[in-house]
Amino acid sequence: MMGPEIERLVGLMARLPGLGPRSARRIVLRLMAEREQRLLPLIAALDAACQRVAVCPTCGGLDSQQPCMICADAAREPLICVVETVADQWALERAAVYRGRYHVLGGLLSAIAGHGPEDLGIDRLVARLDGSVREVILALPATVDGQATAHYLTERLATCGVSVTRLAQGVPVGGSIEILDEGTLALALSARRAAG
Amino acid sequence: MMGPEIERLVGLMARLPGLGPRSARRIVLRLMAEREQRLLPLIAALDAACQRVAVCPTCGGLDSQQPCMICADAAREPLICVVETVADQWALERAAVYRGRYHVLGGLLSAIAGHGPEDLGIDRLVARLDGSVREVILALPATVDGQATAHYLTERLATCGVSVTRLAQGVPVGGSIEILDEGTLALALSARRAAG
Ligand SMILES: [Zn+2]
Ligand SMILES: [Zn+2]
Numbered sequence: 001m002m003g004p005e006i007e008r009l010v011g012l013m014a015r016l017p018g019l020g021p022r023s024a025r026r027i028v029l030r031l032m033a034e035r036e037q038r039l040l041p042l043i044a045a046l047d048a049a050c051q052r053v054a055v056c057p058t059c060g061g062l063d064s065q066q067p068c069m070i071c072a073d074a075a076r077e078p079l080i081c082v083v084e085t086v087a088d089q090w091a092l093e094r095a096a097v098y099r100g101r102y103h104v105l106g107g108l109l110s111a112i113a114g115h116g117p118e119d120l121g122i123d124r125l126v127a128r129l130d131g132s133v134r135e136v137i138l139a140l141p142a143t144v145d146g147q148a149t150a151h152y153l154t155e156r157l158a159t160c161g162v163s164v165t166r167l168a169q170g171v172p173v174g175g176s177i178e179i180l181d182e183g184t185l186a187l188a189l190s191a192r193r194a195a196g
Numbered sequence: 197m198m199g200p201e202i203e204r205l206v207g208l209m210a211r212l213p214g215l216g217p218r219s220a221r222r223i224v225l226r227l228m229a230e231r232e233q234r235l236l237p238l239i240a241a242l243d244a245a246c247q248r249v250a251v252c253p254t255c256g257g258l259d260s261q262q263p264c265m266i267c268a269d270a271a272r273e274p275l276i277c278v279v280e281t282v283a284d285q286w287a288l289e290r291a292a293v294y295r296g297r298y299h300v301l302g303g304l305l306s307a308i309a310g311h312g313p314e315d316l317g318i319d320r321l322v323a324r325l326d327g328s329v330r331e332v333i334l335a336l337p338a339t340v341d342g343q344a345t346a347h348y349l350t351e352r353l354a355t356c357g358v359s360v361t362r363l364a365q366g367v368p369v370g371g372s373i374e375i376l377d378e379g380t381l382a383l384a385l386s387a388r389r390a391a392g
Binding site for chain 1: 198221231236238
């Protein structure tokens with residue numbers, strides 16, 4: 001009895017991460033009650049992101065320019081930080097403790113999930129190591145899959161003429177990179193050690 | 197460093213009820229990662245709701261037809277249930293224990309918030325009492341403002357030739373209608389008593 005348009009909208013919202021039927025209904029009612037201030041701007045912003053934002057073919061990040069602002073920024077240091085997700089990349093950027101570039105794997109090696117190296121764009125990472133890159137920093141979660149992926153990358157990059165390090169301190173066991181505060185990220189970066 | 201489109205989208209999402217910067221970022225990343233399955237359908241649904249759904253001029257509910265499906269449904273009983281919000285109306289509809297129509301106030305009388313009777317469409321409610329309506333059921337929250345509003349409506353409707361009742365049992369003190377389960381709503385409806 002909500003009408004088909006509202007029902008469909010609530011249904012789509014309720015399946016977004018962290019939301020459910022109740023929170024989706026609250027959001028939809030707020031949007032409908034404040035069309036000019038909330039609903040129309042949200043539609044325009046979703047539309048703009050949909051039309052203009054794409055995955056950077058170099059690093060796997062998201063941006064409206066290709067390659068992305070970070071890949072295109074000549075002032076970035078010749079380092080590549082390997083992260084699992086764009087959310088992890090954003091966390092490092094927010095912390096403002098790292099001034100190199102990134103490589104977003106989009107996942108981790110996982111026998112259970114059936115993710116192999118070909119799924120993670122690791123060949124693209126290797127192709128970026130053209131001699132100008134000084135160091136690859138593995139900023140992967142301290143989970144079984146994260147450590148397995150770090151181990152695989154360390155071996156794979158051993159012959160690429162680049163030093164491979166990993167965040168060594170401050171990453172809690174079982175924890176993800178995304179939720180770390182700025183201080184912990186700074187510590188983990190400065191105390192990084194040779195991988196392998 | 198997220199790009200202006202993403203930054204704007206995350207900012208708008210983060211101000212929706214129940215969300216914050218972190219949950220907004222998660223949602224935006226999921227939407228961007230699943231454009232076909234999530235982002236495009238969500239834009240289409242928001243657009244459809246924005247274009248077609250409006251406030252029913254009779255009851256204050258939301259629907260794509262005017263008057264709304266409930267006001268237009270000849271099979272509904274000649275009762276009007278007065279609720280504070282559309283969310284409360286939806287809760288009663290979901291419970292499927294009531295088969296009359298509604299009047300959505302869109303707020304409560306409040307000296308502090310400065311809401312008077314003219315802000316709540318109470319004249320529109322009185323205008324609906326054309327002799328065919330048998331009973332007005334006040335389903336208002338058991339808060340100070342809710343009870344003050346119920347008291348005002350009871351006095352206001354006393355001369356309208358309609359019986360005025362209120363949900364009497366099961367509404368927890370200080371609680372809202374929206375969160376009540378089906379059984380409690382059924383009990384509160386069946387045990388309603390004369391208001392005043
Ligand atoms: Zn890039
Ligand atoms: Zn209506």
